[in-house]
Amino acid sequence: MKKNQFIFYVSLLIVILGLLMIADLMIGSVNVFSILNNSQLLDTILYTIRLPKVLTCVLAGSALALCGLLMQTLFRNPLAGPYALGVSSGASLFVAIATMLLTSIQISGLYFFGKSMITLFSMVGAFLVTLIILMISKKNKSSVTVLLVGIMLSQILGALQSLVEFMSSSNALKTFVIWGMGSVSSTTLSDMVIIVPIYVSSIFVAYLMVKSLNAILLNENYAANLGINISMLRIKVILITAILVGVITAFCGPIAFIGISVPIASRLLFKTSHHTHQITFCLLLGACVMVFADLICQLLSAHMMLPINTVTTLIGSPVVMYLLFKSKFNAQ
Amino acid sequence: MIEIKQLEIGYRCKRKQTSVFQGLNASFQSGSLIGLIGDNGVGKSTLLKTLTGYLKPLHGSVLIQGENLESLSFEKKATLISIVTTEKIGGFNLTVYDVVALGRTPYLSMFGKLMPDDIAVIERSLERLGLASLKDTLMEELSDGQRQKVMIAKSLAQETPIILLDEPTAFLDYTSKHKLFEDLKVLSLEEKKLIIVSSHDIDLMQKYMTKALYLKENNLFEVK
Structure with a gap:
C-alpha cells in the first residue's frame, strides 16, 4: 500500500471515529441540547456517564481487534479471534472465580484492589486458554479444527462458569450476571488509570513486532529462515492477547465477534498484508465498530440499555459467515 | 563453504530419536550447483532442513564458512x-511483491520499512x-509453478x-525446468x-549441475 493511500485511509477512519464518538456523546435517553443551561447536569451526563462509556468503546474495540489480528497472524488462521477461540471465556471463568472470592472475603470497600484482582484473574484465564489453543494449533494445522476446539473449549469453560455461579452467593451472582452481558457503561474515568497504561504499552509492543508478524505470514519455517525467533514471537503474542483480552473482559465483560470480524473486514477493505498498516487499520476500525455498536444500542433502546454483545454479534457474525463461504481464504 | 562432519540427521520427538541418515561427510564450495538425488524418504528434505537449521543434527556438525551452524544466531543464519x-504460501492479501520483499527481512529495522536499496x-x-x-498479483491466484518461482525470487x-531448494521443479513444466536450472547455473557462477537442489530429474541434474550426488545407504555417491 502506498504511503498516500495509507494516510488517506487513516485520516478517513479518524474522521469517521470522531463523528461516531460525538454522536455517541450526544445521543441517549437525555437530549444534551435540552440541558445546555444546566451545566451541572450537563457535566454529569457528559463527563461522568457518556465520556467514560465512549472511551471504553474505543479502547475495547481497538484492543480486541488488535488481539484478533495478532492471533490470526500467529495461527495463520483467518478464523482465529479471542471470542471464537474461547480466550474471552477463559477470562470470564476467572472473573467469575475472582468475583466469588472477593465477595466472600468482603473487600468491596477497596475499589482498586478489587478491580486489579479481577483484571489479573481475567488475564490469567485468557493466558491459559491462548496457551492451550496454541499447543493444539501446533499439533493440528487445520483452521476449522482449531476453531471447533475453540468452540468446545468455550462450552467447557461456560459449564465450569455455571458451576462457579451455582456455588456463589446471590450478591456475587447478581454482579456477575450483569457483567456477563457485556457492557461498556459500568467503567468510570478513574478505571482508565488501570486500562490506558496497559492498552498503550501493549500497542507499543505490537508495533515493535511488525517485522516478525510480516514474516510469519509465509509460515513458521520460512519466518525462522528469515531470522525471526518464532518462540519469542509466540510468547509476545500470547502475552499481549492475554493482557488485553484480560483487561477488556474484566471491565466490559466478554465482547463477541469484534476480535474475529474486524481484522477480516480490514483485510477485505484495505488489501494490504503489511502489519504497520493492518495494526493501525484494525485499531481504528475496531474502535469505530464498537462505538457504532454502542450507538445502535442507544438508538434501539432509549430508556433501557441493550447489551452491546447483541449488536456486535449481529454485525460480526455475517462477516465470519462470509469468510467461511469464501474459498479464497483457504479455511480448510 | 559448507562442511559436513559425521552428520546424523533425523527427528527428535520428546525423548525418542528417529535417525534418517548417519555418518555423512561432505564439503561444498561457493560457485557450484549441487544436485541431490535419492529415492523418496531417503532423507533429502531432512538434510536440507538440517543445513538450514530447522532441524538440529542428531550427531556430528555442519560448518558454514568455518562456523558451527548451531552456534550462529537467527539473524546471522538468515544472511x-x-x-x-514446496509448501504452499498465500492468503492474508500476500502479493508476489510482498513475498519477494519478505526476503529482505534480515536487513530491515523492526518496523519492516523497505529502503531504496532493498527495493532495488x-x-x-x-x-x-x-x-x-x-x-501485484495475489499469491493464491498463481499457478503452482509461478508460486515456486516467487519463492525462488x-x-x-x-x-x-x-x-x-527442495524439489524446485516439482510443479514446473519441461521448458520452465530447463530455464530454472539454466538460471541457477548462471547465478551460481x-x-x-x-x-x-534436491530433485528427481536425474537427466537435468546431470546436464546442469556442477556435481550431482546420489543419497543411498548413509552415503553420498557422485553421479557421473
Whole structure:
C-alpha cells in the first residue's frame, strides 16, 4: 500500500471515529441540547456517564481487534479471534472465580484492589486458554479444527462458569450476571488509570513486532529462515492477547465477534498484508465498530440499555459467515 | 563453504530419536550447483532442513564458512542460508511483491520499512525470475509453478551466499525446468553462490549441475 493511500485511509477512519464518538456523546435517553443551561447536569451526563462509556468503546474495540489480528497472524488462521477461540471465556471463568472470592472475603470497600484482582484473574484465564489453543494449533494445522476446539473449549469453560455461579452467593451472582452481558457503561474515568497504561504499552509492543508478524505470514519455517525467533514471537503474542483480552473482559465483560470480524473486514477493505498498516487499520476500525455498536444500542433502546454483545454479534457474525463461504481464504 | 562432519540427521520427538541418515561427510564450495538425488524418504528434505537449521543434527556438525551452524544466531543464519520448499504460501492479501520483499527481512529495522536499496534488490529479483508483470498479483491466484518461482525470487532477494531448494521443479513444466536450472547455473557462477537442489530429474541434474550426488545407504555417491 502506498504511503498516500495509507494516510488517506487513516485520516478517513479518524474522521469517521470522531463523528461516531460525538454522536455517541450526544445521543441517549437525555437530549444534551435540552440541558445546555444546566451545566451541572450537563457535566454529569457528559463527563461522568457518556465520556467514560465512549472511551471504553474505543479502547475495547481497538484492543480486541488488535488481539484478533495478532492471533490470526500467529495461527495463520483467518478464523482465529479471542471470542471464537474461547480466550474471552477463559477470562470470564476467572472473573467469575475472582468475583466469588472477593465477595466472600468482603473487600468491596477497596475499589482498586478489587478491580486489579479481577483484571489479573481475567488475564490469567485468557493466558491459559491462548496457551492451550496454541499447543493444539501446533499439533493440528487445520483452521476449522482449531476453531471447533475453540468452540468446545468455550462450552467447557461456560459449564465450569455455571458451576462457579451455582456455588456463589446471590450478591456475587447478581454482579456477575450483569457483567456477563457485556457492557461498556459500568467503567468510570478513574478505571482508565488501570486500562490506558496497559492498552498503550501493549500497542507499543505490537508495533515493535511488525517485522516478525510480516514474516510469519509465509509460515513458521520460512519466518525462522528469515531470522525471526518464532518462540519469542509466540510468547509476545500470547502475552499481549492475554493482557488485553484480560483487561477488556474484566471491565466490559466478554465482547463477541469484534476480535474475529474486524481484522477480516480490514483485510477485505484495505488489501494490504503489511502489519504497520493492518495494526493501525484494525485499531481504528475496531474502535469505530464498537462505538457504532454502542450507538445502535442507544438508538434501539432509549430508556433501557441493550447489551452491546447483541449488536456486535449481529454485525460480526455475517462477516465470519462470509469468510467461511469464501474459498479464497483457504479455511480448510 | 559448507562442511559436513559425521552428520546424523533425523527427528527428535520428546525423548525418542528417529535417525534418517548417519555418518555423512561432505564439503561444498561457493560457485557450484549441487544436485541431490535419492529415492523418496531417503532423507533429502531432512538434510536440507538440517543445513538450514530447522532441524538440529542428531550427531556430528555442519560448518558454514568455518562456523558451527548451531552456534550462529537467527539473524546471522538468515544472511547466510535461504531455502525454498514446496509448501504452499498465500492468503492474508500476500502479493508476489510482498513475498519477494519478505526476503529482505534480515536487513530491515523492526518496523519492516523497505529502503531504496532493498527495493532495488526486490525489483532485480522479480526481473530475474520474469515475475515483474505479476508483482501485484495475489499469491493464491498463481499457478503452482509461478508460486515456486516467487519463492525462488524471495530467496534471491534474501541475498544469501547459500541457497537450498527442495524439489524446485516439482510443479514446473519441461521448458520452465530447463530455464530454472539454466538460471541457477548462471547465478551460481556469476554471483559465486553455493546452490544445493534436491530433485528427481536425474537427466537435468546431470546436464546442469556442477556435481550431482546420489543419497543411498548413509552415503553420498557422485553421479557421473
